[in-house]
Amino acid sequence: MRIAVIGGGISGLGTAFVMGRRIPGAEIDVFEKNRTPGGTIASYRNDGFLMETGPNGFLSGKPTTLKIVDMLEQQETLLPANAKAEKRMIVKRGHLVTLPDTPLKFFTSSILSFGGKLRIMKEPFVHKKVGSEDETIADFGQRRLGEQAVTWMLDPMVSGVFAGNVDKLSLASCFPRIHELEMQYGSLIMAMLKLRSKKASPSGRLTSFENGMGQLIEMLALSGAFHLHAGSEVLEIRKEADGFHLDHGCGAYDAVVLAVPAYSLAEMTVPGLKDVREDLASVPYPPMAIVPFAVKKGVVDGFGFLIPSVEKSGILGALYSSGIFPNRGTDKYDLVTVMLGGDRHYEVRDMDQAMLVNAASEELAGFLKVERRELENIGLFKWRRAIPQYYTGHYRIVERMEAAAASVPGLFVTGNAFYGIGINDCTLAAFNTAERVQEFLTKEKE
Numbered sequence: 001m002r003i004a005v006i007g008g009g010i011s012g013l014g015t016a017f018v019m020g021r022r023i024p025g026a027e028i029d030v031f032e033k034n035r036t037p038g039g040t041i042a043s044y045r046n047d048g049f050l051m052e053t054g055p056n057g058f059l060s061g062k063p064t065t066l067k068i069v070d071m072l073e074q075q076e077t078l079l080p081a082n083a084k085a086e087k088r089m090i091v092k093r094g095h096l097v098t099l100p101d102t103p104l105k106f107f108t109s110s111i112l113s114f115g116g117k118l119r120i121m122k123e124p125f126v127h128k129k130v131g132s133e134d135e136t137i138a139d140f141g142q143r144r145l146g147e148q149a150v151t152w153m154l155d156p157m158v159s160g161v162f163a164g165n166v167d168k169l170s171l172a173s174c175f176p177r178i179h180e181l182e183m184q185y186g187s188l189i190m191a192m193l194k195l196r197s198k199k200a201s202p203s204g205r206l207t208s209f210e211n212g213m214g215q216l217i218e219m220l221a222l223s224g225a226f227h228l229h230a231g232s233e234v235l236e237i238r239k240e241a242d243g244f245h246l247d248h249g250c251g252a253y254d255a256v257v258l259a260v261p262a263y264s265l266a267e268m269t270v271p272g273l274k275d276v277r278e279d280l281a282s283v284p285y286p287p288m289a290i291v292p293f294a295v296k297k298g299v300v301d302g303f304g305f306l307i308p309s310v311e312k313s314g315i316l317g318a319l320y321s322s323g324i325f326p327n328r329g330t331d332k333y334d335l336v337t338v339m340l341g342g343d344r345h346y347e348v349r350d351m352d353q354a355m356l357v358n359a360a361s362e363e364l365a366g367f368l369k370v371e372r373r374e375l376e377n378i379g380l381f382k383w384r385r386a387i388p389q390y391y392t393g394h395y396r397i398v399e400r401m402e403a404a405a406a407s408v409p410g411l412f413v414t415g416n417a418f419y420g421i422g423i424n425d426c427t428l429a430a431f432n433t434a435e436r437v438q439e440f441l442t443k444e445k446e
């Protein structure tokens with residue numbers, strides 16, 4: 001049985017790896033456009049610092065990424081975040097304010113006014129949503145928690161996860177668990193209290209690898225579970241009597257898994273997907289830039305900060321990367337990573353290196369209250385199209401794509417445009433896709 005996987009990001013590599021381990025006798029080829037696999041995931045070193053081009057880690061509360069690490073027998077490479085780096089901040093009226101991490105601290109913190117806190121306390125008495133209309137995160141937040149909670153809590157959180165805009169993103173598509181909790185318990189506060197009493201850990205701890213997130217990609221690529229064809233862009237797939245054929249040659253395949261970004265899929269010629277090309281092309285992918293700085297030890301402390309959009313800053317926030325994972329910095333310097341771009345800052349796509357570094361250092365110096373010369377820029381990475389945005393109505397795009405793919409037996413679609421943008425979402429989808437492919441091939445043999 002021969003299976004082709006198109007796209008060598010975590011979605012494609014994860015699916016290929018699970019299929020390689022679970023489908024006996026499967027011969028799996030992964031085709032990746034770039035010279036190196038990993039998609040948005042890669043780690044690089046410079047002068048003793050270890051930096052990331054994309055994700056910094058994944059949460060240990062969901063099992064699928066950890067399960068892949070177990071299957072690789074590489075548990076010793078895991079690196080949990082430093083427990084001392086819990087302090088998270090937002091910017092409020094130009095100053096860093098620590099986010100409360102206990103209910104008591106919430107009442108004494110300056111993050112919301114007295115009225116704003118009172119409004120949150122009313123949440124258990126707010127009726128649950130009626131009707132099935134897709135709701136933005138901002139509308140959901142206004143309804144359940146009040147305007148201040150949206151401005152100072154939800155907006156920066158959404159910016160930190162999606163680099164997205166609360167006024168456009170769909171709550172049910174972006175945070176399906178929160179949507180489910182409202183539907184099941186009628187209140188988020190009541191749900192939290194009930195789940196806490198069951199000792200359920202909703203998220204877990206941020207986790208990475210000794211050598212950065214790129215190590216996960218290396219371990220998958222070297223696992224022997226599949227054959228990787230790097231530098232191999234696939235633009236056309238045809239279905240013939242003996243199976244699927246790619247524009248690369250390589251013979252016939254019994255099944256094909258597409259794990260490329262939605263905009264790439266829109267440009268490919270794939271049986272069955274012609275009618276959903278417009279849908280796929282409509283998924284927005286704003287740009288992002290990641291600008292790391294070396295900062296003398298003692299200046300920063302904690303996890304980092306995010307900036308609510310009302311603050312009108314040119315940056316989204318900064319991660320204190322070596323506070324979170326100490327081996328990312330050196331003995332004398334911390335690594336601080338500034339993020340720019342996202343759905344409110346498309347101008348980042350046209351900014352050159354000097355402009356990005358300038359904007360990042362100016363804003364960072366202001367928030368840290370240091371001189372700009374105290375921040376040494378040590379790298380830069382720009383994504384012209386970074387994270388797919390699930391606007392309201394996104395679920396219809398997913399439904400139409402699924403129906404189109406299902407019309408072609410042996411064709412499967414996965415990736416962060418459809419099943420969640422977190423690494424844990426991509427690895428969960430990898431297990432699900434591998435299972436669907438296995439079922440299909442088993443039926444074919446019968």
Ligand SMILES: Cc1cc2nc3c(=O)[nH]c(=O)nc-3n(C[C@H](O)[C@H](O)[C@H](O)COP(=O)(O)OP(=O)(O)OC[C@H]3O[C@@H](n4cnc5c(N)ncnc54)[C@H](O)[C@@H]3O)c2cc1C
Binds near residue numbers: 009057288415423
């Ligand atoms: C800056 C940034 C920070 C992030 N931080 C976090 C974080 O801290 N935690 C977290 O959980 N998630 C984070 N994410 C999200 C997460 O990294 C991504 O959602 C995930 O890595 C996407 O994986 P993917 O394989 O679905 O897509 P991609 O990584 O986009 O991979 C798709 C691959 O397909 C290839 N390809 C495209 N077209 C073709 C073609 N025609 N033929 C062959 N190959 C093709 C591409 O080159 C690419 O390698 C972050 C993302 C970004 C950009």
